[in-house]
Amino acid sequence: MAESLAQMYITGIWLEAILYGTNCVLFSICLFILLGNNGASRKTLLFSSVVQFSLATAHVIISLLELMATFATSASAADNYFANPGGNELFVGGFFVYVVNTFAQELLLIWRLYVIWGRNFKICIIPFIIWMLHCTSIAVSGFIPATATPLTRNVHSYGLAGWGLETGVNFLASGGIAYRLWHAGRRTAVLTGRPNYKASFFIIIECGALITTCTTVMFSLYAANKPEGLVGVGAATQIATASPLLIIARVGFAMSKRKTVSAATTFSTLPNPLQVNVNRASYAYKDYQLDDISAGGSGLRDTKETKLGIAS
Numbered sequence: 001m002a003e004s005l006a007q008m009y010i011t012g013i014w015l016e017a018i019l020y021g022t023n024c025v026l027f028s029i030c031l032f033i034l035l036g037n038n039g040a041s042r043k044t045l046l047f048s049s050v051v052q053f054s055l056a057t058a059h060v061i062i063s064l065l066e067l068m069a070t071f072a073t074s075a076s077a078a079d080n081y082f083a084n085p086g087g088n089e090l091f092v093g094g095f096f097v098y099v100v101n102t103f104a105q106e107l108l109l110i111w112r113l114y115v116i117w118g119r120n121f122k123i124c125i126i127p128f129i130i131w132m133l134h135c136t137s138i139a140v141s142g143f144i145p146a147t148a149t150p151l152t153r154n155v156h157s158y159g160l161a162g163w164g165l166e167t168g169v170n171f172l173a174s175g176g177i178a179y180r181l182w183h184a185g186r187r188t189a190v191l192t193g194r195p196n197y198k199a200s201f202f203i204i205i206e207c208g209a210l211i212t213t214c215t216t217v218m219f220s221l222y223a224a225n226k227p228e229g230l231v232g233v234g235a236a237t238q239i240a241t242a243s244p245l246l247i248i249a250r251v252g253f254a255m256s257k258r259k260t261v262s263a264a265t266t267f268s269t270l271p272n273p274l275q276v277n278v279n280r281a282s283y284a285y286k287d288y289q290l291d292d293i294s295a296g297g298s299g300l301r302d303t304k305e306t307k308l309g310i311a312s
Helices: 002-033 041-070 075-083 091-115 119-141 152-191 198-223 233-268
Strands: 276-283 288-290 300-308
Touching: 002 041, 002 075, 002 233, 041 075, 041 091, 041 233, 091 119, 091 233, 119 152, 119 288, 152 198, 198 233
Parallel strands: none
Antiparallel strands: 276 288, 276 300
16 A cells, blocks of 8 residues: 555656646746736736746645655655655645645635625625635644644544635635626626627636546545545645636637737728729810810810729
């Protein structure tokens, strides 16, 4: 069991590295979108993105240090290390980074709920209370002695409470945002004849389901008294960072595409230059200009053509 546990930790760290590479791409896209946008929420989203990406980077560095510390000696040392992760500073530091990143992701999600409901704080009371309980349970578990294992009674109880409350915050906040978008889409569909906010609705559902599924899996494994639930801490840190970055990137791309289509439509509706030919007949008898007469005569008749160009 110890050998399989060590192998799972190795797999988890490599999976974390792959997810971190994805976050690097997403973070670059988000910087491009946010720095080129003058929206009211730009500073808040930019600050949260920088903080979460910095925490994700810190956790990757700690994970690499763990690999160097455990596998630089022997396989048995690695087995003993991962069998009792609470007894080393690197794992505790990495878990602290994971907790702070999770708190930031949940608080940002509650803020999104607050903004999309017209800055109505009442709708955020229950998710915010659950978030505070989550912070309290993690803070209390920090006073547990370092000699405790992940399956120690107090550690196990507070860990289950923390992951359960985290799942509740993500589920309620994501559900509240999705319901608001769905309801707004139905109301505007009466006027436009087609469902609006459909893309934003699915973006929120997908990103909320991403972090909620990850937390649920870890919660289920840990509730079954299996220490494998802690294997996914690194991957969960990267997913908690990727979830809000995905929202910014996908909504930003959707807005830019909409602007491009709108500009192309406007350009295509401009009329082509209109050319009007105006023929003016002038008649001359010897050196005198005469009006147009239908009667014939021996005078010289010249016709001048004038072209007018009209560009709209």
